Structure formats: structure tokens, C-alpha cells
Amino acid sequence: MEQIKSTPSFAGLPNCSFEEAKVVIVPISYEVTTSYRKGTKEGPIAVLNSSYNLELYDEELDTTPAEIGIYTYPEPILPIGDLKLPLKYIKEIANKIIESKKFPIFLGGEHTITIGILSAYIEKFYSNISVLHLDAHCDLRKEYEGTSYHHACALRIAGEKIPLVQVGIRSLSKEEKEFIKGRENIKIFWNWVIKEKNNWIDDVILSLKDEVYITLDLDVLDPSIMPSVGTPEPGGLDWWDILKLLKRVFGKKKVLGMDIVELSPIPGLVFPDYLVSRLIYKIIGYYKVFQT
Template sequence: MQNQFLNLTPPYSSRDQAKWFLIPAPFDASTCYRPGARFGPQAIIEASTQMELLDEELLFEPYKIGIHTTQAIEPVLDPEKMAELVREEVSKAIDQGKMVCTLGGDHSVSIGAITAFFNAFGPLNIIQFDAHLDLRESYQGSRFSHACVMRRVWDLGNPIQVGIRSFSGEELTFLKETGAKPIFAKDIFSDPQGSIDSVIKSLDKSLPTYITIDLDCLDPSVMPAVGTPEPGGMLWYTLLNFLQTIISNSNIVGFDCVELSPVPGINFPEFTAARLIYKVIGYCQKDKI
């Protein structure tokens, strides 16, 4: 079993020298439709070993900044307890001066990761790429469900939601009460550059930025292996354009990539997820190597 992203070896995978920590959080006890996200982190790590180390767009090798993959967090059944375990591990990495990518696992693991960054840095721009609002107060008896992620972190800064194309009546009421204006998937389809500009205008430049990527933000034709797929999502280069522009216009402190639920016999989704993670690290480290 491969345990280092990109199959890196020291010094590039060294805990002490690496700039980035990847923290696997193999948890899916809050999944409501198709389970399997607990297998996502390992599938991503395995797929990453088949990637080229040179970024074809940036024309440098991001791994040289150092990427250490930590031991996976031992999952528990309770989403709230799991969120606390994630918070503890991410906080340890932050205290060591590391940039952190948390690998889900279902989206509930992001609650702990975002809370850790809030505790360390104060209010954040929290940019959520997702098909769903995740703004329910509670779902299936848990306030820490994957469907409640953004509700739990809503007051931790400046939330910006991108790629939305499915939500409940309860969530619509919350939007009206708060005045929040998500960037809907249909608007991205109609005006991709205008949608990117809207996100940039919504950023509070005085705050550090955290990005949470639920892979169901992508269209199922690009990313079918997710817990709750929705038609009409973003395509690969559209998402990359968003990410590169956001990262160029803000101070990124960390991100997560969640909800990969591997499908037996189809391996391109985990490869896509691994590429996406490496892309984000590359965008963050451009001109820093």
C-alpha cells in the first residue's frame, strides 16, 4: 500500500522539510446516498503515483516544495467526534508552520479542518466548491453531517459558495435570511468569467483564504465517483480557472478535497482528484520554489 502522495521519498516527503502536509481523513459515516468516501484518500494517493511531476501549465515541479503525507486519521463512527479528531491533527500541522490539504472522506471532515484554521488565523474567506449548499441545521439526526458543513462554519468568516445546483427549502430560507448569494452552476455555464469576477469581488482581502473542494462540484462526466452526483456541474478547465484566479488574488492558508467515492473498475476519478490536488499546490507555490 502506497503511503506517500506521488510516491515521494526524502527529502521531498520528509516531515521536517516538507512545506505541505496531506492529512488523510477516511470517513464516510455521514454519507446519505452512496458510501465509499472512506476509501477516497488511499485511492487518491495510489493514483498520484502515476502522475507526471512536472506541471504542464506552470512548467515547474511543485513537489520540490516538499509534500509529506501523514498517517491517516483513525476514523470513528460519530461525525462530531471525527471533526474534532481532524481539527486536532490539522492544528498540529499548522503549529508546525505547514500548509495543509485534508483528504476526505465525506465533506463532514472539513468542519474540523476549517475550525482548526479559524482557531489559528481568525476569520477566513471560506470558498466552497460544491453542487450542494450544505446549509442544513441538522440532517439524519446529526448537526455534523456532510449536509451541514457550511452551516457549522458559516460564522467563521466570509463564506463564498460556488457551483451550486441543488438545495432544500430549509436552505433557501437560510439564504433569504442571511442575504447570501451563491454562484450557481447555471450562471457559471452562462458566464464563466463573470462568475469568477463575482467571486473575486466577494473576497475580503484582509482575510486569509481557505478552499474546500467537494468533488461533486464537477460534472459527473468528469467526476462520476462521488457520494451525491448532480448533473450540470463544472468542467475541468473551468474549475482550474476559478482556482488559479482565486489563489492569485488571496492568501491561501489551506484547502481540502473531499467526497471521492471510488467506483470499482473505473480509475480515472481518483487520478483526476490527485491531479486537482497537485494543481492547487502548484498554484499556491508558483514562484516560491
């Protein structure tokens, strides 16, 4: 059922087998509903290509994260037509990785892929997990442009059912605000609060259950360091904010998996693509040091 194209391996590492790997990177070049800047389908391969430039030793952790065994999943060719089909297919991949107990990093593509991934995690773990959602936007709309299989609705499935902690938010609709009102399962760390509070990371940690799935929309970062996104918003997190947060989460919680979405490469501007490579490799380092 799965069709395989040739996919560059992360950091140019010789691809170890799926069985041997502890970390699996899953490129998903899915783009159907992007509403502003297009190009997220180019994101995963741009990241994998830029990852050849990574230094394999991590100076902060004094370790070589790659030694853990990283498998780059062959990029799936997703079924098209009904918008449900690709998400069902992504859910099957997520199920396979959940069963294997490996640590997945799904690499989008637009944020819609998270709907497929989360439906697998919610089915398996119910409300025993928290979803940590890093984004400029709430993505809690019930429907957008006539469909609920839309990047603007990516977290609604979590918001309706399970503990959801949103960090970096600085844009939402009135309808989303109404939806959030009175829902005890949703906690929001507005970006303007983060910028004024020193111990916001402690509060995020306190808000999370012991087991966490992380979904990271790159527009949570400030456009000055991450301009290559579909819907940029001024006033985001900086590089050290996000690393400090992720390091603490990996240090304190069991992280079951994550996705990094919405890179929309700008031709000729290589730095943001490389930033994502470096972010992935930092995360693999945190996983190796704190979770294995």
C-alpha cells in the same frame, strides 16, 4: 494518541519529513453519514495509489511542483462512537498544521471532516478569512438524519459565523434557502449563472477576503468527468473551469489551506481517482508558483 497505519506517499515520492515539507497531504478516510452512494472511506487511498502515475513536471507552470517538499501524513485511525470525537481529533490535526504554517490539503472522506477542520480555522482566524466552498450542494442544513455532524451540514459552522462564498451550487433545500436569505456573509454563485457569465471568476475574487480557506466537494464537477461521488448532480463545472478558478484564487489571495472531499471510487473506473491526483498536483503547483 495518534495511531499510524502504513499510508502510500503522494506521487510515490520519497516522503520528506514533516519539518522539511511546505505542503502536507492529510488522508482522512472518514465515512459515517454518507446518504446516497457509499464508499468515500476508500477515496484517500485510491487517490494516493493513482498518484504514482503523475508526471512530476507541470507543462503549464514550467516547474516541478514536487520540489517544494510534500509530506503525506500517516492516515489517522479516528476514534469512533460519539460523532463529535473524530471531528475533535481532525481539529487537533488541523491545529497542528496551522501552527506549523505549512499548506495542508486534507483529503476525504465525507464532507463532514470539514466541520472539524473549519472549527480550527475559525478559532484561529475568526472572520478575518473567507471560506470558498466549491460544491453542487449548499451543505447549510442545521441537522440531517438526526445529527448536525453530517455531510449535509458541513458548511453551517461557516455560514453562521464567517464570510462564505459558494460556487457551483445547483441543489439545496427550502430550509437552506430560508437560512441564506438576508445573510450578508453568504454569497452564492449558482451554477446556471456561472454557465452564462464570462467574468464570473472576477466576481468570485471580488467576493473573497484576502485570506481564504477552500473546501472542494468533488460533486461540484460535472458527473461526466467526476461520476465517483456520493451524491452526483448533473450540470457541473468542467476541468478547465475549476483550474481557471483555482489558479486565479491562488494568484490573488493568500490560501491558508484546503480540503478535497467526497471521492467515492467506482471499482474498475480509475480515471476519476487520477483526476483528483492531478487536481491536487495542479494545486501544489499553483501554491509553489504564487504563494512561496
